[in-house]
Amino acid sequence: MKNHRGKRTLLFPSAPHIASAASIVSKTEAQGPLGQLFDMVLEDDTWGEDSFEKAECRMFEEVVRMALAKMQRTPADLDCLFGGDLLNQIITANYAARQLNTPFLGLYGACSTMAESLLLGSVLVDGGFAGRVACVASSHFSTAERQYRYPLEMGTTEPETSQRTVTGSGCVIVTEAPSPDDVFHKIRIRAGTIGRVVDLGITDAANMGAAMAPAACDTIVTHLKDLERQVSYYDLIITGDLGRFGSEMLFSLCKDRGVDLSGRHIDCGCMIFHPEQNFHCGGSGCGCSAVTLAANLLDKVESGGVQRMLFLATGALLSPSATMQGESIPGIAHAVVLERED
Amino acid sequence: MKNHRGKRTLLFPSAPHIASAASIVSKTEAQGPLGQLFDMVLEDDTWGEDSFEKAECRMFEEVVRMALAKMQRTPADLDCLFGGDLLNQIITANYAARQLNTPFLGLYGACSTMAESLLLGSVLVDGGFAGRVACVASSHFSTAERQYRYPLEMGTTEPETSQRTVTGSGCVIVTEAPSPDDVFHKIRIRAGTIGRVVDLGITDAANMGAAMAPAACDTIVTHLKDLERQVSYYDLIITGDLGRFGSEMLFSLCKDRGVDLSGRHIDCGCMIFHPEQNFHCGGSGCGCSAVTLAANLLDKVESGGVQRMLFLATGALLSPSATMQGESIPGIAHAVVLERED
Numbered sequence: 001m002k003n004h005r006g007k008r009t010l011l012f013p014s015a016p017h018i019a020s021a022a023s024i025v026s027k028t029e030a031q032g033p034l035g036q037l038f039d040m041v042l043e044d045d046t047w048g049e050d051s052f053e054k055a056e057c058r059m060f061e062e063v064v065r066m067a068l069a070k071m072q073r074t075p076a077d078l079d080c081l082f083g084g085d086l087l088n089q090i091i092t093a094n095y096a097a098r099q100l101n102t103p104f105l106g107l108y109g110a111c112s113t114m115a116e117s118l119l120l121g122s123v124l125v126d127g128g129f130a131g132r133v134a135c136v137a138s139s140h141f142s143t144a145e146r147q148y149r150y151p152l153e154m155g156t157t158e159p160e161t162s163q164r165t166v167t168g169s170g171c172v173i174v175t176e177a178p179s180p181d182d183v184f185h186k187i188r189i190r191a192g193t194i195g196r197v198v199d200l201g202i203t204d205a206a207n208m209g210a211a212m213a214p215a216a217c218d219t220i221v222t223h224l225k226d227l228e229r230q231v232s233y234y235d236l237i238i239t240g241d242l243g244r245f246g247s248e249m250l251f252s253l254c255k256d257r258g259v260d261l262s263g264r265h266i267d268c269g270c271m272i273f274h275p276e277q278n279f280h281c282g283g284s285g286c287g288c289s290a291v292t293l294a295a296n297l298l299d300k301v302e303s304g305g306v307q308r309m310l311f312l313a314t315g316a317l318l319s320p321s322a323t324m325q326g327e328s329i330p331g332i333a334h335a336v337v338l339e340r341e342d
Numbered sequence: 343m344k345n346h347r348g349k350r351t352l353l354f355p356s357a358p359h360i361a362s363a364a365s366i367v368s369k370t371e372a373q374g375p376l377g378q379l380f381d382m383v384l385e386d387d388t389w390g391e392d393s394f395e396k397a398e399c400r401m402f403e404e405v406v407r408m409a410l411a412k413m414q415r416t417p418a419d420l421d422c423l424f425g426g427d428l429l430n431q432i433i434t435a436n437y438a439a440r441q442l443n444t445p446f447l448g449l450y451g452a453c454s455t456m457a458e459s460l461l462l463g464s465v466l467v468d469g470g471f472a473g474r475v476a477c478v479a480s481s482h483f484s485t486a487e488r489q490y491r492y493p494l495e496m497g498t499t500e501p502e503t504s505q506r507t508v509t510g511s512g513c514v515i516v517t518e519a520p521s522p523d524d525v526f527h528k529i530r531i532r533a534g535t536i537g538r539v540v541d542l543g544i545t546d547a548a549n550m551g552a553a554m555a556p557a558a559c560d561t562i563v564t565h566l567k568d569l570e571r572q573v574s575y576y577d578l579i580i581t582g583d584l585g586r587f588g589s590e591m592l593f594s595l596c597k598d599r600g601v602d603l604s605g606r607h608i609d610c611g612c613m614i615f616h617p618e619q620n621f622h623c624g625g626s627g628c629g630c631s632a633v634t635l636a637a638n639l640l641d642k643v644e645s646g647g648v649q650r651m652l653f654l655a656t657g658a659l660l661s662p663s664a665t666m667q668g669e670s671i672p673g674i675a676h677a678v679v680l681e682r683e684d
Contacts (some may be wrong), residue, residue: 084450104536332446
């Protein structure tokens with residue numbers, strides 16, 4: 001166990017390299033604060049396909065092709081694709097993987113998928129099992145609403161704690177060594193922490209932030225303990241899609257455990273929409289952290305604005321059939337450490 | 343990429359060790375040819391719970407505890423749990439992982455899950471990222487039928503190509519080094535091959551064997567090519583749940599590619615039920631290969647009856663919403679190499 005530390009943290013001594021990334025979103029996300037940064041914006045969230053599901057699948061496929069094209073590569077150059085989405089049987093990822101024709105390992109981690117895929121991608125690269133992997137997560141407002149909540153045609157209103165599922169696919173390419181064709185040259189993945197399923201008994205499907213915050217707290221506290229680090233080691237601690245309410249809850253839960261996140265924490269769910277877009281607590285969905293990482297956060301590390309970043313994606317393991325049977329909504333959060341190498 | 347060979351095959355030079363395994367099934371599986379070998383048989387497939395889903399979740403949880411107890415361990419001794427099932431949002435695995443309170447990475451590979459979890463578990467152990475991992479897959483006839491096909495109350499009849507979803511959970515514990523308390527002492531995992539999503543256009547949800555056979559063929563052919571091996575290197579090539587029709591199709595597809603499986607291939611779906619149980623083409627579901635491996639196949643290697651085994655689990659990536667939108671059913675197959683060490 002030479003690369004295992006403490007309870008749940010893995011070290012990547014070879015420091016796998018982030019070579020490229022890409023993001024595709026819909027118009028709604030493009031109207032948010034990060035609007036100029038996304039690689040592609042869909043004018044129409046069906047993208048001319050005859051269902052939202054087919055549109056999401058095409059987004060997943062295209063974002064992988066795009067991230068690879070930026071570094072003069074194609075899907076045939078991938079040793080493995082790790083990915084997932086929010087749909088039953090992860091159909092987005094499965095059908096996209098069919099089109100991409102790459103070795104594929106399907107994941108289900110709800111909105112924690114971007115960190116889960118980066119963690120496993122780094123394990124494969126660091127262990128010498130792969131030289132180039134794609135890590136992908138995707139979500140789509142219209143496919144998620146009708147599967148998890150209500151048919152869009154009902155026009156239901158949302159409570160104050162709700163978040164809007166991001167329509168977006170994000171892909172990050174992890175490689176064993178830098179190449180001149182890469183988009184990024186200085187971002188290394190040095191460690192990761194595996195999440196644990198944590199459940200404080202939230203049963204409200206319109207309050208995902210509260211379901212995920214305890215898991216995020218658990219992973220942050222465990223990570224710091226495993227590596228004997230203080231919060232101050234990191235310039236930024238990112239969470240995926242806790243939203244405004246969930247972020248406050250995380251802050252308070254961490255404080256109770258002696259960890260003060262003041263001035264170090266930002267949440268992708270709070271970054272992606274303007275408050276005046278009226279999406280209540282912010283963005284959610286596994287595309288939220290995926291596109292924010294791909295379009296914005298990686299640049300912060302590459303440019304040197306941030307030297308060390310702890311990136312967590314947080315998943316609410318919501319299932320309509322489980323909640324209908326009276327179950328609460330558990331959460332999970334995985335984390336990876338991104339560091340700038342000069 | 344020191345541990346990568348050919349297109350999709352990974353080598354595990356440290357040869358992670360299979361330390362223990364356990365299986366839980368329902369009465370129907372216990373009435374099959376392997377009936378005496380399972381660790382636990384449920385008298386009632388609700389196991390006294392108030393839903394089939396809750397019963398399946400308890401099976402998943404208990405099978406992990408059981409496999410660990412056999413080697414004098416508890417869930418607290420696990421560095422990671424890899425698992426999945428057939429239900430939307432893999433609720434079986436998620437809720438069981440909550441109860442087990444272990445580091446957890448959720449997978450979705452349909453019936454390929456047992457091989458996917460063993461492959462990733464071996465990667466973690468071989469890379470020094472974990473010392474002891476649990477690899478688990480689960481399915482339940484009654485939860486799967488109502489999610490994927492028809493309500494049980496309808497009493498629909500099945501066509502000749504259909505297979506019966508196995509009610510069963512299987513767990514295999516992979517460790518970095520043998521210990522005297524282990525159940526198995528001689529089984530090593532030496533390599534694995536990552537699957538690719540393959541789709542020959544099957545659209546019949548009652549013919550899963552045909553949807554999976556092309557993927558199994560693709561993985562077997564790629565594996566042999568990557569490692570420059572002949573079929574004769576293996577005493578046995580196992581597939582997960584192709585069933586009788588799918589197995590014939592695999593035989594024929596492999597023959598077309600110059601690979602003759604005669605006398606070397608068996609399928610867990612054909613092993614688990616007696617023909618007189620009238621389940622048409624045999625067993626299916628990710629529990630099928632999981633419990634057959636845990637209860638029977640590992641013993642074959644441990645006892646020396648089989649020296650080298652290629653274990654494939656084959657998944658039909660069936661989704662009711664995708665098939666309703668006119669999509670065909672793609673398949674995927676992952677493989678691991680189990681060898682006896684004297």
